[in-house]
Amino acid sequence: MCGIVGLFLKDKGMEPQLGALLSDMLVSLTDRGPDSAGIAIYGAGEGGGAKVTVQSARPEVDFPGLDDALSVSLRTPVTVTVKANHAVVAGGVDGAALKAAAAAARPGLRFMSEGQAIEIYKEVGLPRTVVDRFGLAGAAGTHGIGHTRMATESAVTTMGAHPFSTGPDQCLVHNGSLSNHNNMRRELIRKGLTFETENDTEVAAAYISARLAEGCNLGEALEGTLQDLDGFFTFVVGTRHGFGVVRDPIACKPAVMAETGRYVAFGSEYRAMARLPGIAEARVWEPEPARVYFWEH
Amino acid sequence: MPVIDLAREPLRALNGALHALPEGSNDTHFEVLNPQGLHAVAVGIDRPLTVTVNGNVGYYCGGMNQDGVITVKGSAGPGVGENMMSGTIVVKGDASQYAGATGRGGLLVIEGNASSRCGISMKGIDIVVHGDIGHMSAFMAQSGNLVVLGDAGEALGDSIYEARLFVRGSVKSLGADCIEKEMRPEHLALLAGLLERAGATHVRPEEFRRYGSARKLYNFHIDNVDAY
Numbered sequence: 435m436c437g438i439v440g441l442f443l444k445d446k447g448m449e450p451q452l453g454a455l456l457s458d459m460l461v462s463l464t465d466r467g468p469d470s471a472g473i474a475i476y477g478a479g480e481g482g483g484a485k486v487t488v489q490s491a492r493p494e495v496d497f498p499g500l501d502d503a504l505s506v507s508l509r510t511p512v513t514v515t516v517k518a519n520h521a522v523v524a525g526g527v528d529g530a531a532l533k534a535a536a537a538a539a540r541p542g543l544r545f546m547s548e549g550q551a552i553e554i555y556k557e558v559g560l561p562r563t564v565v566d567r568f569g570l571a572g573a574a575g576t577h578g579i580g581h582t583r584m585a586t587e588s589a590v591t592t593m594g595a596h597p598f599s600t601g602p603d604q605c606l607v608h609n610g611s612l613s614n615h616n617n618m619r620r621e622l623i624r625k626g627l628t629f630e631t632e633n634d635t636e637v638a639a640a641y642i643s644a645r646l647a648e649g650c651n652l653g654e655a656l657e658g659t660l661q662d663l664d665g666f667f668t669f670v671v672g673t674r675h676g677f678g679v680v681r682d683p684i685a686c687k688p689a690v691m692a693e694t695g696r697y698v699a700f701g702s703e704y705r706a707m708a709r710l711p712g713i714a715e716a717r718v719w720e721p722e723p724a725r726v727y728f729w730e731h
Numbered sequence: 732m733p734v735i736d737l738a739r740e741p742l743r744a745l746n747g748a749l750h751a752l753p754e755g756s757n758d759t760h761f762e763v764l765n766p767q768g769l770h771a772v773a774v775g776i777d778r779p780l781t782v783t784v785n786g787n788v789g790y791y792c793g794g795m796n797q798d799g800v801i802t803v804k805g806s807a808g809p810g811v812g813e814n815m816m817s818g819t820i821v822v823k824g825d826a827s828q829y830a831g832a833t834g835r836g837g838l839l840v841i842e843g844n845a846s847s848r849c850g851i852s853m854k855g856i857d858i859v860v861h862g863d864i865g866h867m868s869a870f871m872a873q874s875g876n877l878v879v880l881g882d883a884g885e886a887l888g889d890s891i892y893e894a895r896l897f898v899r900g901s902v903k904s905l906g907a908d909c910i911e912k913e914m915r916p917e918h919l920a921l922l923a924g925l926l927e928r929a930g931a932t933h934v935r936p937e938e939f940r941r942y943g944s945a946r947k948l949y950n951f952h953i954d955n956v957d958a959y
Contacts, residue, residue, distance in 0.1 A: 685828070685846075685847055685865075685866075688808075688809060688827065690808075690827075703768055703789055703790075703808060704787050704789060704806070704808060705767055705769060705789055706768075707768075708767035708768045709767070718787070719825070720825070720827055720846050722865075723847065723865075
């Protein structure tokens with residue numbers, strides 16, 4: 435099973451509601467996956483600096499004083515915004531530098547995402563528990579994707595939860611299972627990508643990152659999954675300015691999309707979108723197998 | 732006429748009421764409001780009730796229907812009318828995957844398009860789709876009729892046994908052991924009846940082509956090994 439949701443806003447006036455709408459969409463699909471849940475939110479981006487979302491098994495040890503430690507080591511002001519066992523580390527340097535400094539200062543940290551706009555919150559447990567814990571209903575942003583997981587290919591852990599982020603401002607959620615992920619992981623490792631888990635979805639995320647790094651646009655990267663990834667999948671992908679959807683040629687895994695003048699929404703089932711404003715007037719359709727759909731701001 | 736608002740009442744209130752109606756009751760028309768994509772709306776009906784659902788439904792709407800007449804004024808999720816035995820289901824919008832799967836009887840009408848695997852393993856049901864159908868439709872179909880006013884996707888009728896498939900538009904490809912067959916007078920008459928019952932009287936039976944089983948896969952034959 436697994437449940438996926440996504441919401442890409444065209445109407446800037448809706449941005450303050452993004453977290454609330456996306457949280458409700460995810461909670462409505464709770465019975466598609468009770469193992470873990472996660473949401474990626476693309477915020478407006480703050481002051482041109484990068485931000486990194488980190489997770490800690492011991493937030494009471496890792497987070498206090500982290501801002502001062504990083505400000506000193508990077509010689510620039512760094513802020514740390516704690517949300518339960520996640521924290522958003524932001525500062526006027528690039529994401530890789532922030533990540534390296536944070537890893538040096540607190541070796542126990544785990545990295546959820548980095549980029550100008552993206553923040554990822556994910557944990558084991560039900561969607562309601564996860565979205566409440568991180569206060570996601572209050573989050574503003576331009577677009578976001580979420581996932582509630584029924585684990586099949588790897589362990590039920592925080593790092594095994596979706597979304598998976600393998601590049602700056604990129605993330606991917608997946609419903610399905612890939613059959614060639616071990617081979618593909620080896621190929622991607624040869625290209626210099628690194629992996630945190632044994633999860634098949636992380637391979638799909640890294641595949642997209644590799645294609646984008648090679649100069650593909652989001653649509654071309656998604657087309658590539660149809661050639662190179664084997665198995666069942668519905669992928670929903672976020673980039674800093676984009677939002678894309680693709681299903682494998684067999685299309686075993688369900689998908690419904692809706693578009694109005696104000697937003698594009700994705701759900702594994704229609705009920706995820708049933709309470710969105712203006713849904714009654716939306717164009718609602720089932721994305722075709724092996725066809726790429728994407729939107730960019 | 733009972734009106735059940737699923738925004739206020741649980742699904743069980745609807746399905747329980749449909750199953751509990753006493754024999755001979757006159758109050759047999761149910762109206763359902765705010766289905767909001769819920770699963771299993773109006774499943775397991777086993778008497779001649781009329782149910783009108785105002786909105787979109789999720790999985791398995793009208794599943795196992797027997798004698799019920801269900802109209803969905805919206806679109807339906809996967810498995811609408813799965814394993815229905817008799818009665819009628821009309822979907823005014825589109826239907827998702829495996830509409831009418833394993834259906835044994837009755838009439839399923841989809842006024843919009845249906846997705847992949849429409850009529851998979853159908854066993855006697857009649858399905859009429861006013862729009863298009865997706866890939867692998869009528870896979871392993873055993874009995875019944877599938878009528879498509881629009882186009883059919885890839886591998887239509889793959890491994891089909893005995894069902895009749897009538898398609899008015901294009902067929903992207905035929906599945907293993909599915910072939911085009913002659914449209915004889917009895918097929919035209921059968922099709923005319925189905926079109927009329929499905930409210931598709933704007934098209935003529937002569938506009939359709941018939942597909943069915945070549946019956947080469949009934950018994951194992953080494954020459955056909957690649958097709959199994």
